[in-house]
Amino acid sequence: xxxxILSKLPRKSSKSNSGDLNGSNSISSNAVSGNGIQRSLSGxxxxxxxxxxxxxxxxxxxxxxxxxxxxxxxxxxxxxxxRQNLFISKLNLCCVVFDFNDPNKNVTEKDLKRQTLIxxxxxxxxxxAKFTEPVIAGICKMSAVNLFRVFPPNYRSNSSGGEGEDDxxxxxxxxxxxxxxxxxxxxxxxxxSLDAKVxxxxxxxxxxxxxxxxxxxxxxxxxxxxxxxxxxxxxKFMVHxxxxxxxxxxxxxxxxxxxxxHNGIAELLEIFGSIISGFALPLKEEHKMFLWRALIPLHxxxxxxxxxxxxxxCITQFVEKEPKLASSVIRGLLKYWPVTNSQKExxxxxxxxxxxxxxxxxxxxxxxxxxxxxxxxxxxxSHFQVAERxxxxxxxxxxxxxxxxxxxxxxxxxxxxxxxxxxxxWNQAVLNLTVNMKKxxxxxxxxxxxxxxxxxxxxxxxxxxxxxxxxVTWERLESAALAQPVTxxxxxxxxxxxxxxx
Numbered sequence: 001x002x003x004x005i006l007s008k009l010p011r012k013s014s015k016s017n018s019g020d021l022n023g024s025n026s027i028s029s030n031a032v033s034g035n036g037i038q039r040s041l042s043g044x045x046x047x048x049x050x051x052x053x054x055x056x057x058x059x060x061x062x063x064x065x066x067x068x069x070x071x072x073x074x075x076x077x078x079x080x081x082x083r084q085n086l087f088i089s090k091l092n093l094c095c096v097v098f099d100f101n102d103p104n105k106n107v108t109e110k111d112l113k114r115q116t117l118i119x120x121x122x123x124x125x126x127x128x129a130k131f132t133e134p135v136i137a138g139i140c141k142m143s144a145v146n147l148f149r150v151f152p153p154n155y156r157s158n159s160s161g162g163e164g165e166d167d168x169x170x171x172x173x174x175x176x177x178x179x180x181x182x183x184x185x186x187x188x189x190x191x192x193s194l195d196a197k198v199x200x201x202x203x204x205x206x207x208x209x210x211x212x213x214x215x216x217x218x219x220x221x222x223x224x225x226x227x228x229x230x231x232x233x234x235x236k237f238m239v240h241x242x243x244x245x246x247x248x249x250x251x252x253x254x255x256x257x258x259x260x261x262h263n264g265i266a267e268l269l270e271i272f273g274s275i276i277s278g279f280a281l282p283l284k285e286e287h288k289m290f291l292w293r294a295l296i297p298l299h300x301x302x303x304x305x306x307x308x309x310x311x312x313x314c315i316t317q318f319v320e321k322e323p324k325l326a327s328s329v330i331r332g333l334l335k336y337w338p339v340t341n342s343q344k345e346x347x348x349x350x351x352x353x354x355x356x357x358x359x360x361x362x363x364x365x366x367x368x369x370x371x372x373x374x375x376x377x378x379x380x381x382s383h384f385q386v387a388e389r390x391x392x393x394x395x396x397x398x399x400x401x402x403x404x405x406x407x408x409x410x411x412x413x414x415x416x417x418x419x420x421x422x423x424x425x426w427n428q429a430v431l432n433l434t435v436n437m438k439k440x441x442x443x444x445x446x447x448x449x450x451x452x453x454x455x456x457x458x459x460x461x462x463x464x465x466x467x468x469x470x471x472v473t474w475e476r477l478e479s480a481a482l483a484q485p486v487t488x489x490x491x492x493x494x495x496x497x498x499x500x501x502x
Contacts, residue, residue: 072116075123084130087123090116091138094181095145100174110177117180124187131194133201139188140202146181148210151217170218182225189232196237203233205243212247215264227267234275245290248272252294260301269298269310276317283322291318291325296332304344312351319358326359327366334367334374342383349378349389356399364402372413379417379434384427391433394440407445415452416459 072093078086093116098106123129131139172178188194189203211233214226234244248268255262279287295318298304298311319326333352338344356364378390394400403410421434442449 072112075119075128083123083128084132084135087120087129088134088138090120091135091142094120094142097145098174098177100172100177103173114177114180117177117184121180121184121187124184124191127193129191129193131188131191131199133198136194136199136202139184140207143181143185144207144210146177147185147214169220172217172219172222175219175221178222179225182222182229186225186229186232189229189236194236196239200237200239203237203240205240208233208240208244209247212251215251215267216262218263223264223267226264227271231271231274234271242286245275245286249290249294252298256297256300260303265298266307266310269307269314273310273313273317276314276321279321281321283318287318288325291315292328292332296329297336299333299336299348302341302344305347308347308351312354315351316354316358319355323358323360323363326355326363329355330359330367330371334370337374342381342386345378345381345383345386346389349386349393353393353396353399356393356402357396359402361402361405365406368402368406368410369413372410376414376417379414380420380425382426384430387421387425387427387430388433391430391437394437404444407441407448411441411445411448412452412455415449416456419453419456 073086075083075086094113096109096113098110098113100110129135208230211226211230215223217223217226230244234241248271251262251268252265255265276287295311295314298307304311315329319329330352333348333355337348375390375393378386381387381390394403418434418438421430422438425431425434438449
């Protein structure tokens with residue numbers, strides 16, 4: 001009986017509710033479920049009448065949060081001293097999360113929340129907002145409640161990392177709310193009145209890691225917003241810059257070494273493209289390690305084509321800032337050079353051209369031998385696009401100049417490949433390009449071309465002689481084996497009937 005009486009008495013607000021502005025994990029259960037709003041709102045409340053608003057707010061928020069402020073009032077309907085409290089009340093109202101998988105569920109409440117979010121964005125845009133610590137805490141909490149979530153398992157059956165080039169993008173049904181929350185967060189972080197020293201308490205390492213997890217979203221609109229936010233956070237909070245670089249490196253490590261699945265690699269690389277361009281010279285050892293351990297291994301996954309443009313930009317930025325890195329970058333490309341994937345090899349050749357454009361003579365000479373041994377294989381590729389793309393390297397004036405100055409070393413490496421193309425390649429375009437290249441070398445240094453041709457003929461003669469010797473040796477062995485009588489468990493060389501008869 002006593003328990004029944006006590007259960008009917010009104011309960012005081014819990015500590016979690018009273019500490020709502022200090023980063024608590026959730027608001028009251030009625031608010032989260034949306035039932036408190038649903039019971040209290042009528043059509044008049046949605047239209048903004050103050051009487052209905054007053055009846056509603058007590059069902060959603062405990063009075064200890066912001067005393068005397070109704071969250072559905074308009075900012076223009078309250079005096080200036082009370083607008084900050086109203087702003088915090090509206091932030092807490094927007095902590096209610098709805099299920100958007102059912103478009104017919106909580107339609108009125110969803111629209112109310114959307115209108116409130118728009119009011120918050122407009123208030124920040126007007127410059128009236130003062131980012132005190134309670135306001136900063138409220139914005140970070142509201143953003144966390146709405147944005148930080150666990151994505152469902154990727155239903156795509158392909159093994160590529162993230163969205164394939166031909167896949168249709170997936171769109172989040174909650175985007176009508178998420179977009180406004182992202183807009184509010186961007187305006188908050190970029191506001192000139194935000195004190196980074198105070199805000200770093202709430203935009204902390206945990207907050208940044210949660211942002212990075214969201215980059216795996218399948219919605220390209222969300223990834224685009226995240227790209228802007230993370231870039232602004234990096235610029236605003238200098239104290240977090242080393243942590244952000246390390247955290248993004250860990251995303252790359254996991255992608256390359258474990259999962260090969262991630263939807264946001266291109267966006268993260270795009271952010272780093274602008275970050276790298278701002279690196280001071282000389283480059284720190286930390287930045288060089290990022291190049292060698294994080295960026296170059298990104299050439300390994302099969303899904304390279306999705307983020308190749310952004311990756312190439314990052315690497316060329318390093319080479320432009322410190323040309324001495326060119327030789328080590330090219331060695332990294334040779335390490336991950338594709339052997340059986342022709343489309344990926346075409347991509348590598350394209351990126352190689354961009355890197356060679358920024359390579360000076362000294363660095364070029366360090367890697368020209370292994371580089372042109374690999375290019376010779378590409379010249380002889382039976383896939384015409386690979387051979388054609390390798391031949392197009394000579395159309396670049398800077399690369400052609402580097403090759404011309406080092407032709408005594410390079411031409412002997414590629415001349416056999418040129419001759420084999422002229423004799424045997426099936427594609428007419430590749431054949432014509434090869435003939436033109438040989439003509440260019442002949443006009444440049446005819447004696448060298450003749451020397452390479454003589455050397456090729458000599459090598460081919462030696463190969464033919466060696467092949468003939470092997471053939472004679474095997475014939476002698478076969479004859480000797482046939483002449484020996486078969487006894488016991490002696491191994492017998494079985495010859496086809498046609499061979500024996502001949």
